[in-house]
Every structure is written in structure tokens, then in C-alpha cells.
Amino acid sequence: MYRNRKIGVLGIVITIIVLILLVVLSNMNIDKFSYVESAVVKLVTPIQNGLVFLKNKIEGNSSFFTDLSKLEEENKRLKEENSNLEKSLRELEIIKAENATMKEDLNLKEKYADYQAIPAYIIDKDFSNYSNIMVINVGKSEGIEKNMTVIADKGLVGHIIAVDEHSSKVQPIVDPASTVSCTMSATSEAIVCKGTMDNASTLRATYIPTDTNMAQGDSVETSGMGGIYPRGIHVGTIQEVINTKNITDRYAIVKTAVDFSSVQTVLVITN
Numbered sequence: 001m002y003r004n005r006k007i008g009v010l011g012i013v014i015t016i017i018v019l020i021l022l023v024v025l026s027n028m029n030i031d032k033f034s035y036v037e038s039a040v041v042k043l044v045t046p047i048q049n050g051l052v053f054l055k056n057k058i059e060g061n062s063s064f065f066t067d068l069s070k071l072e073e074e075n076k077r078l079k080e081e082n083s084n085l086e087k088s089l090r091e092l093e094i095i096k097a098e099n100a101t102m103k104e105d106l107n108l109k110e111k112y113a114d115y116q117a118i119p120a121y122i123i124d125k126d127f128s129n130y131s132n133i134m135v136i137n138v139g140k141s142e143g144i145e146k147n148m149t150v151i152a153d154k155g156l157v158g159h160i161i162a163v164d165e166h167s168s169k170v171q172p173i174v175d176p177a178s179t180v181s182c183t184m185s186a187t188s189e190a191i192v193c194k195g196t197m198d199n200a201s202t203l204r205a206t207y208i209p210t211d212t213n214m215a216q217g218d219s220v221e222t223s224g225m226g227g228i229y230p231r232g233i234h235v236g237t238i239q240e241v242i243n244t245k246n247i248t249d250r251y252a253i254v255k256t257a258v259d260f261s262s263v264q265t266v267l268v269i270t271n
Contacts, residue, residue, distance in 0.1 A: 115230075115267070115269045115270075115271060116269070116270045116271040117151075117267040117268060117269050117270060118138055118142055118143060118144065118267065118268045118270060119265065119266075119267055120136040120137055120138040120150075120168075120265075120266050120267070120268055121136065121137050121264060121265060121266075122134050122135070122136055122263065122264055122265075122266065123135050123136065123137045123167070127200055127260070131175060131176070131177070132171075132172050132174055132175040132176075132195070132200065132260075133161075133169055133170070133171065133172075133175070134157075134158070134169070134170040134172055135167055135168070135169055135170070136150070136167065136168050136170060136266060136268070137166070137167055138166070138167070138168060138268065139163050139164045139165050139166045139167045139168050140163050140164065140165050140166075141165055141166055142166070143270060144160060144163050144168050144268055144270075145160065145163060145270075146160050146161065146162070146163055147159055147160060147161075147227075147228050148160045148268050148269060148270060149228065149229050149230060149233070149268070149269040150170050150266050150267070150268050150269075151233060151266065151267050151269065152258045152263050152265065152266050152267075153265070154234065154257040154258045154259070155233060155234035155235055155236065155256070155257030155258050156173055156180070156222060156229065156233045156234065156235050156257070156258065157170065157172055157173070157258055157260075157263065157266055158170045158171045158172035158173050158175070158178065159171060159228050159229070160268065168268075170266075172195075172260060173193070173195060173203060173235065173256065174195045174196075174199075174200050174201065174202070174203065174256060174260055175195045176194075176195045176196060176197050177195065178194065178195040179192060179193070179194050179226075180192070180193045180194075180203070180222060180226070180229060180235060181222070181223045181224075181225040181226040181229070182205070182220050182221060182222055182223055182235055183220070183221055183222075183223045184212070184214060184218050184219070184220055184238070185218065185219040185220070185221055186214070186215075186218045186219070187212055187213070187214070187218075189208070189209050189212045190207070190209075190223055190225075191205045191206065191207055191208055191220070191252075192205070192206050192207045193205050193220065193235060193236075193254055194206065200260055200261065201255065201256050201259065201260060201261070202239065202253050202254060202255055202256065203235070203236065203253075203254040203256060204251055204252075204253065204254070205220065205238070205251060205252040205253070205254050206251050208250055208251065208252065210247050210248060214238055214241055214252060215238065215241070216238055216239065216240060216241070217237055217238060218237065218238040219234065219236075219237055220234075220235045220236050220237065220238065220254050221233060221234055221235055222235060230269065234257045235254065235256065235257060236254045236255050236256040236257045237254065237255050237257070238252050238253075238254060238255075239252075239253045239254060239255040240252065240253040
């Protein structure tokens with residue numbers, strides 16, 4: 001209450017001063033106004049500033065500028081902490097990706113322990129409507145030769161078609177020029193799976209025996225014939241059977257076991 005009374009008194013004083021100045025100025029010659037106005041401004045401004053400062057002190061407003069400075073410092077500190085957290089998160093994502101690759105590599109070696117194989121990483125992919133080629137980071141120096149089979153954790157990838165000193169080109173089974181001799185696990189009947197230009201994750205199964213009953217979900221594996229792929233490597237599953245007017249022309253769509261859009265680690269079978 002005391003503070004409010006002081007503020008009220010200050011307001012009355014300021015009002016009286018302003019009124020006196022207005023009366024004085026209204027009775028002065030207009031020619032002398034500029035000179036008097038300048039003098040009055042010089043006289044009144046320090047008083048106004050002092051009164052405002054005193055008023056802010058009484059009401060506690062002087063702490064605003066101090067608080068603003070503290071907020072700026074706090075904001076700067078929080079930005080630095082946020083930057084450090086983002087850097088740590090990126091490092092964690094890199095470690096996570098490296099661990100996933102190492103785990104995939106280990107799973108491959110355990111799953112295909114019966115094969116003599118060389119681990120490799122895919123370092124380049126060139127997938128188009130007419131050709132699908134992959135490049136891996138091992139070559140002649142690591143014992144890689146043409147026609148060696150390339151596999152991944154889920155199944156068959158393709159085979160080596162060209163070898164350099166420290167890299168090799170792989171023709172994946174989804175390449176339109178690729179042909180794989182296969183069998184259906186449910187019937188052991190032989191079929192031929194070819195890459196298509198329609199989809200980078202499906203094959204077209206043809207030469208299906210007329211008396212063979214195939215159904216969606218049947219597993220497809222390599223037959224071992226053809227001189228490239230060993231027998232029994234998982235290729236994919238029957239996704240759809242397309243019947244035609246002539247049963248000899250029917251075909252099936254095979255969903256590949258390997259996701260060629262995300263595969264990174266492979267094994268090259270050397271025996």
C-alpha cells in the first residue's frame with residue numbers, strides 16, 4: 001500500500017509540472033517557442049528519466065533487463081547442449097549401423113558354415129529396366145573367380161560375371177538376362193526362374209510341368225543344374241500362379257528371398 005501511495009504522489013508531481021509548462025508555453029510568443037522548447041526539453045528530460053528510474057525501482061521493473069541477459073546466456077548454453085546431443089546421436093546411429101552389418105556378417109558365416117566362402121560388401125549397385133549389376137569389394141587378390149555363387153543371409157543373390165584385382169561384378173538373379181534352374185520344395189519338380197524388367201524383387205517361373213500343382217507360398221530353391229549354383233539355396237516363394245488358356249504356357253511370379261534394395265553383406269562361395 002505504501003508503495004502505491006508513493007507512486008501516486010510521483011504521478012501528481014509529474015502532472016503538476018507538465019501543466020505548469022503547458023501554461024507557460026501557451027502564453028509565450030511563437031517566435032521564441034523553439035528556443036524555449038529546447039530549454040524546457042533539456043530541463044525536463046533528466047527529471048523524467050530520474051522519475052521513471054525511481055518508478056521502475058519501486059515497482060521492481062529494473063530486474064527485467066538483468067533477466068533478459070540471463071535468458072540470452074541460458075539460450076546460448078541450451079543451443080550448445082543441443083548441438084552436442086545431435087552429434088552424439090549421429091555417432092550412435094553410425095555405431096548401430098556398423099553393429100548391424102557385423103551381425104549380418106556373423107549370421108552369414110554361421111548359416112553357411114558348410115561352404116567355403118569369402119565375405120564381401122556391396123559397394124555399388126546399378127539397377128535399371130534393362131540391366132541390374134552389383135559391385136562387391138573383393139576380387140582376384142582375395143581368390144574370387146568368374147561364375148562363383150553369391151549368397152546373402154536370406155538366400156541366393158547371383159553369380160560373379162567379371163573380376164578385377166580388388167572388386168568384382170555380380171549379376172543378380174533379378175537381372176533380366178539371368179536364368180536360374182530351380183525346384184519347388186513341395187514337389188521337387190524342376191522349373192526355370194528368370195529376371196524380369198517389371199520388378200526388381202520378383203522372378204518369372206516358367207517351364208512348369210503340366211501335372212504339377214503349385215500354390216502361393218511354395219518355396220523355390222536352386223536345383224544344382226546349370227553348372228553355376230549349388231543345389232538347395234533358397235531363391236524365394238511363389239507369390240502368384242498365372243494360368244493361361246494353354247496350360248503349357250502358364251507361369252508363376254516368384255518373390256525373391258533377398259531384398260535387393262537393402263542387402264549390403266554377401267558371401268562368395270568358392271568351393
